[in-house]
Amino acid sequence: MPGPLAIFFGLTLGITDDLFAQQGKLMDSAVGKSKENFNVIDARIFSNQGGSANDFYVVAGAFGLIIVIMILMAIFRNIRASLVNQRLSVYRTKKTQSKMAALNMSDDAAEALSRIAKGAGFSAEELITDNRIFESSANELKASNPSDPALKFLQSIREQSDFLFGNPKVAFVCSQMLEIGQKVRIFVEHQGKGHSFLSSVLRVTESELWVRPPKVKGKTINLTLFKKFEIRVYRPEDGEYHFFSSLRRQITKPVHALILDHGVQVLRMNHRKQERVAVEIEKKVAYMVAAEDSKFSFGDIKALQVSQTVVDLSAGGMMTASEGLPAGVQAGTSIVTTLGEAGIKQKVYGKVMRIDQEEGNSLAFIHIMFTRLSERNRHLLDKFVVALKKSGGKPPQKTKVPPKHQTEETLVPEGESPDAGSIKPEQQEASPLKPNQGEALPQAEEAEDLDLRSEDLDLDLEPDEEDEKL
Structure with missing residues (x-):
């Protein structure tokens, strides 16, 4: 409160100065009179006592006035803050009500939403505003009353509230948010070796996740040998997530599908912890x-x-290495390159995350994170990294894109016995990512210029839309 304090100190100093000035004048007058007649005493010297008492009351009154003003201003601030909060609350309520009206929920779904909210101590409006609150409230109801009829409307509420994987404004917290057609990468482990295949979501219910099984030579693979799967999915401009699911059963009708339980916990992966390989590839x-x-x-x-x-x-x-840091490159800089060696036909986009360069050393190491890679291209890159590890980190001369939904030929086609002995890595066909036996690995060559277009600088493009046409 600089205003009231300044007034208070100004009044106090002014009154004090007046008192000292008045006292000085009286003393000077008394001294002058004493020179004329030292036997005569001027009684006015003692007349300021009453004035001092009056001045004290003036100061006390001014101080009290300042206190009152400060209290009134504090009350005014509180009233104004309360009005602002009230208006904000009304705005949020109207906005939520508008969203509720726009959802056009059925009466049964709306009633189910209210039941879920009430059981968790929230309002229905709060649940449709934050999907994390909605999912935690739904989990509480599942735990307390698994047979509650409201639970059968959960998936419908998610879809109508747009609490789905494709909505970047909501957190990806459960596998029930996945949408039909979403590409995913599925990893299994057999006899200490990892295998993976590209798949897509066929159906999502509250308790089951249906995904497409892989094929080899036109035959659907029998995966009943595997009871647990790791599922990875990449969210553009967000990151890669993974969760583990157990296999319930594999069906052939009405469609070929793996029916999985939903993941208990969805976690965001640290891309630095993914399998890496030391290489030496010249790249533009x-x-x-x-x-x-x-x-x-x-x-x-x-x-x-x-x-x-x-x-x-x-x-x-x-991570790339170069003699000297290119001008203007810093953390956050976007990049475009190609990875044809991995069978990726589209341009690869990324972002500089960190630059390592010691003082006085011209050698610069640039750490780049890939962005906007489709699940298919991530699958190809995963397999390419594995192939590089086997070949000592040097790329083979020729690569080709594996057929869609192809997996490593260590799995069992349907109709054949899924015993462990029938799944042998040595029975695989030669991998297109491996050089033929005895063939020399090629030496690195100067990379060709990138065929860049104006759209390569548009970082809002959807990731690898051409993949669907392959």
Whole structure:
């Protein structure tokens, strides 16, 4: 309260100065009179006692007035804050009510939502505002009353509230949020070796997740030997998630499907913990930096193409090494490159996460995280990393894209016995990612320039839309 305090101190100093001035004048007058007649005493010297008492009351009154003003201002602030909060609450309520009205829920679903909210101590409006509150409330109801009829409307409420994997505004907290057609990568382990295949979601209910099984040579694979699967799925501009599901059964009619339990816990993966391999691959990388002059320039951004050596690679990213740091490159800089060696036909986009360069050393190591990779391309990259590990980190001369839904030929086609002895890695066909026996691995060659277009700088594009046409 600088205003009231300034007034208070001003009044106090003013009154004090007046008192001292008045006292000085009286003393001077008394001294002058004493020079004329030292036997005569001026009684006015003692007349200021009553004035001092009056001045004290003035100061006390001013101080009290300041206190009152400060109290009134505090009350005013509280009233104004209360009004603002009230208006904000009314706004939120109206917004939530509008959302509820826009959802156009059936009476049964709306009643189920109210029951779930009441059981968790929330309002229905709060549940449709935050999917984490909704899911935790639903889990409480499942635990307390698994047979509650409200539970059968959970999936309908998710869909109508847009609490789905494809909505980037909501947190991905449970596998029930997955949508039909969503590509996923499924990992299994057999006899100490990991295997993976690309799949898609066929059906999602509150208790089951249906995914498409893989095929080899046109035959659907029997996966009943495996009881537990790790499922990974990438969310653009968010990150990669994984969860574990148990196999309930595998069916052939009305469709070929693996019927899984939902994952107990969905976790966001750390891309630095993914399987990595040391490599030595010459690669052209285009860094999107502030435009000055460049062969490929689009508006205020230019694509600075640099030939670098990839020294570390994983499905989540790569590390490049170059003599000197390219001008304008820093953490957060977007990049475009290609990974044709892995069978990826589309351009690969990424972002610089960190730069390691010691002072006085021109060698720079640039850590890059891949973004906007489709599940299919992540699957190809996973397999490529495994193949590189087997070949000592050097890429084979030729690669090709495996047929859709193809898995490693260590799984059993349906109709054959799924005994452990029938699943032998040595029975696989030669992998397209492995060089033929006795064939020399190629030496690194100078990478060709990237065929960049203006849309390569548009970071809002959907990830690898062309994949669906392959």
